Amino acid sequence: MARSSLRPRFESWGRYPVLHADLWPLNWGGDFPLRNGPATRLLPVGAGRSYGDVCLLENGTLLPTRGPGISGGMDRFISFNVESGVLRCEAGVTLAEILDFAVPRGFFLPVTPGTKYVTVGGAIANDIHGKNHHVAGTFGRHVPCFELVRSDGARILCSPEHNAEWYSATIGGMGLTGLITWAEVRLRPIVSRKIQYTGIKFNGIEEFIALSQASTQIEYTVAWIDCVSTGKNFARGIYMQGDHSPDPAPLIPSKTPWLVFPIDLPELALNRHSIGIFNTLYYNKQLSKRTTGFVDYEPFFYPLDKVLRWNRMYGKSGLLQFQNVLPHEGGREGMTEILKAITASGLASFLAVIKVFGDVSSPGMMSFPAPGITLALDFPIRAEISFELLERLACITLEHGGRMYPAKDARMTAAQFQAFYPQWKDFSRFIDPAFDSAFWQRVTK
Numbered sequence: 386m387a388r389s390s391l392r393p394r395f396e397s398w399g400r401y402p403v404l405h406a407d408l409w410p411l412n413w414g415g416d417f418p419l420r421n422g423p424a425t426r427l428l429p430v431g432a433g434r435s436y437g438d439v440c441l442l443e444n445g446t447l448l449p450t451r452g453p454g455i456s457g458g459m460d461r462f463i464s465f466n467v468e469s470g471v472l473r474c475e476a477g478v479t480l481a482e483i484l485d486f487a488v489p490r491g492f493f494l495p496v497t498p499g500t501k502y503v504t505v506g507g508a509i510a511n512d513i514h515g516k517n518h519h520v521a522g523t524f525g526r527h528v529p530c531f532e533l534v535r536s537d538g539a540r541i542l543c544s545p546e547h548n549a550e551w552y553s554a555t556i557g558g559m560g561l562t563g564l565i566t567w568a569e570v571r572l573r574p575i576v577s578r579k580i581q582y583t584g585i586k587f588n589g590i591e592e593f594i595a596l597s598q599a600s601t602q603i604e605y606t607v608a609w610i611d612c613v614s615t616g617k618n619f620a621r622g623i624y625m626q627g628d629h630s631p632d633p634a635p636l637i638p639s640k641t642p643w644l645v646f647p648i649d650l651p652e653l654a655l656n657r658h659s660i661g662i663f664n665t666l667y668y669n670k671q672l673s674k675r676t677t678g679f680v681d682y683e684p685f686f687y688p689l690d691k692v693l694r695w696n697r698m699y700g701k702s703g704l705l706q707f708q709n710v711l712p713h714e715g716g717r718e719g720m721t722e723i724l725k726a727i728t729a730s731g732l733a734s735f736l737a738v739i740k741v742f743g744d745v746s747s748p749g750m751m752s753f754p755a756p757g758i759t760l761a762l763d764f765p766i767r768a769e770i771s772f773e774l775l776e777r778l779a780c781i782t783l784e785h786g787g788r789m790y791p792a793k794d795a796r797m798t799a800a801q802f803q804a805f806y807p808q809w810k811d812f813s814r815f816i817d818p819a820f821d822s823a824f825w826q827r828v829t830k
């Protein structure tokens with residue numbers, strides 16, 4: 386059945402760049418390939434929770450499986466095997482919906498990012514990682530199979546055993562190899578919503594690395610790091626560890642958040658001064674060097690999800706994310722150089738996290754994670770200053786043999802991307818001829 390296409394703006398989470406495209410919402414796996422559809426370039430999208438342009442396509446047609454302004458979408462559960470924990474669902478199902486279904490049944494996500502409002506399709510296409518990367522690897526490792534539909538109508542069942550090349554190209558393939566219609570995800574058992582939590586204050590990268598080396602048996606580890614303070618407070622932070630509680634407790638569903646960030650703040654509201662105050666308060670909210678206790682999984686994994694649309698804090702110009710990984714060798718010097726470049730720039734980030742990735746291999750040909758230290762932060766967009774800083778951070782990353790994360794990027798150059806991902810040409814063989822993205826154009830054309 387032919388449908389009218391809409392023309393609302395589809396924003397990524399960073400709200401930059403602003404690009405215009407038609408929307409052609411998909412409600413069923415059979416809706417694609419499009420019949421009587423537009424003859425333009427296409428890109429599937431999920432919840433638009435990527436920060437930059439990996440989910441954007443100027444003057445093309447986006448194929449949302451979920452998202453604002455779309456009722457329904459590809460949001461159905463298909464089957465659940467309580468013995469194996471394998472859930473089969475459509476690609477537009479969000480991780481929040483999986484948790485609502487799975488937690489009361491004693492199951493949890495195998496890997497989760499810092500927001501639960503992403504779709505299964507988006508999680509596969511960016512091969513996302515979480516606080517348990519050092520033990521569980523990426524999301525794709527927990528996806529036994531999925532269906533990929535190409536614009537010529539071919540339906541490819543992908544798994545490590547069947548069409549393994551397509552499986553590997555599509556995990557981390559940034560939506561370019563075709564539309565994922567459904568996927569299986571292997572969930573893990575839990576007996577409680579609680580996380581056994583420890584928070585440890587640290588001072589400097591050396592101490593952060595020592596804590597990471599001593600925590601490899603702990604399932605979830607990540608640190609918040611202060612990217613504003615200098616002098617004796619340079620690179621101070623809080624190292625956060627957690628394990629699922631082994632003590633059985635009621636597995637009740639989460640409450641729906643009701644707080645919505647109401648307005649776009651004025652551009653200058655988030656500045657070095659206000660973020661410096663926030664960082665000092667945040668660092669000092671924990672009084673002792675070490676604190677332990679039980680916390681609910683919601684604030685542990687998703688502190689930012691409590692306020693919907695929090696990206697409006699950055700104003701209408703939006704924000705830039707940066708996430709890189711540097712190999713262990715030279716990583717601590719590289720990260721110190723990066724933190725110094727940030728403090729020297731006069732820009733500030735208050736959502737800065739640092740983590741050591743493990744050496745569990747990623748299944749995707751283009752997956753971002755690699756063994757080493759990863760840093761993720763965001764900056765308000767301020768004329769040329771933030772672009773210059775990002776350019777500097779990308780150069781330091783390159784000099785230290787690291788790479789940057791496409792899901793969080795809006796600025797890396799073609800030369801940088803091709804040096805970070807030398808396998809990109811081989812990957813290009815798998816791109817659907819009708820598919821394209823603003824990111825791919827920027828880094829390859």
Ligand SMILES: Cc1cc2nc3c(=O)[nH]c(=O)nc-3n(C[C@H](O)[C@H](O)[C@H](O)COP(=O)(O)OP(=O)(O)OC[C@H]3O[C@@H](n4cnc5c(N)ncnc54)[C@H](O)[C@@H]3O)c2cc1C
Pocket residue numbers: 398428429430431432433434435436439440450476477497498499500502503504505506507508510511512513514515558559560561563564565566689792793
């Ligand atoms: C607050 C916050 C915290 C985050 N924390 C983390 C983190 O800890 N770790 C991490 O790895 N990432 C993190 N992210 C990034 C986020 O997890 C990824 O960008 C994720 O891919 C977004 O999923 P989405 O459903 O919104 O997809 P979109 O952003 O809409 O799309 C992402 C990519 O998936 C493709 N795609 C979407 N659906 C399909 C489909 N059905 N078939 C084929 N391709 C498809 C799109 O073409 C695009 O290339 C975070 C993002 C936010 C906003």
